[in-house]
Amino acid sequence: MDSPKTLLIVYHSLTGGTRQMAEAARVGAAAESGVAVRLLHAAQAGPDDMLAADGYLFATPENLAAISGQMKDFFDRCYYPVLDRINGRPYASLICAGSDGQNAARQLARIATGWRLKAVAEPLIVCTHAQTPAAILAPKQIAADELERCRALGEALATGLALGVF
Numbered sequence: 137m138d139s140p141k142t143l144l145i146v147y148h149s150l151t152g153g154t155r156q157m158a159e160a161a162r163v164g165a166a167a168e169s170g171v172a173v174r175l176l177h178a179a180q181a182g183p184d185d186m187l188a189a190d191g192y193l194f195a196t197p198e199n200l201a202a203i204s205g206q207m208k209d210f211f212d213r214c215y216y217p218v219l220d221r222i223n224g225r226p227y228a229s230l231i232c233a234g235s236d237g238q239n240a241a242r243q244l245a246r247i248a249t250g251w252r253l254k255a256v257a258e259p260l261i262v263c264t265h266a267q268t269p270a271a272i273l274a275p276k277q278i279a280a281d282e283l284e285r286c287r288a289l290g291e292a293l294a295t296g297l298a299l300g301v302f
């Protein structure tokens with residue numbers, strides 16, 4: 137019998153929105169019995185976690201038209217230690233944005249391309265429309281329909297891993 141596959145979900149969240157999205161994806165992924173799901177904050181995740189996983193879901197807020205600083209720190213700490221050791225593994229991304237999230241999605245995709253990861257879904261971007269300093273810093277509550285999209289992405293990624301599709 138094959139050993140279970142592992143899906144690593146790495147996230148950073150300042151106001152709770154991205155954390156809700158990552159947790160919804162974890163719930164969806166956990167529905168797949170053939171996959172172990174690990175949800176780690178970016179500050180706790182490292183190269184060993186990356187090497188031990190079969191697939192990845194990266195969840196970040198968009199800050200100043202980029203991935204968050206803590207996600208960037210995670211990628212910086214892991215980039216060279218795992219380079220050429222995770223080629224071809226599947227990944228997807230979740231982005232919590234105040235406007236469009238596209239720059240954060242592009243930045244994350246460029247990092248994943250450097251690692252030679254395989255995108256298995258379009259970036260899932262949730263827009264909170266937070267545009268004022270107060271709204272940007274306020275705790276977020278992600279709508280149920282958006283959380284359902286995150287849950288479905290987690291489930292699809294885990295199912296693909298379990299079935300060997302990716």
